[in-house]
Amino acid sequence: RSAPQVFALIVFSCLVGDGYTSTTEDYRLYCIFNRNEDACRYGIGIGVLAFLACIFFFAVDVYFPQISNTTDRKYLVLADLGFSGAWTFLWFIGFCFLTNQWSWTRPEYVYIGADSARAAITFSFFSIFSWVSGTLLHSGG
Secondary structure: HHHHHHHHHHHHHHHHHHHOOOOOOOOEEOOOOOHHHHHHHHHHHHHHHHHHHHHHHHHHHHHHHHHOHHHHHHHHHHHHHHHHHHHHHHHHHHHHHHHHHOOOOOOHHHOOOHHHHHHHHHHHHHHHHHHHHHHHHHHOO
């Protein structure tokens, strides 16, 4: 659980910290990814939700041995499996979206934050595999 949580933290903190920039002529903040606000919102959104979900499922893992009802245990495992599978897909979409928008970003739009943008893309890619491993771990594969 720690790898997906750390990766999610890195992605959304890079986007919140350096994901928005302005120019000397215009002081409004623009998303560093081709000035597409949806790219920053998507990365921040899935990063924050993944981080919170990791905390929730970590708490479930801690208290799991104390749950005696097999039906509740089954639903918690299925919820974890479903969430991990869904987040694998969402991280894949996020990686593709951020990479595409970064490839269309003009160099004059980027004064600072290029390293944070590349870090967000890189850790979005790593997140795919960390959530896949969580899915396979809980599915018994």
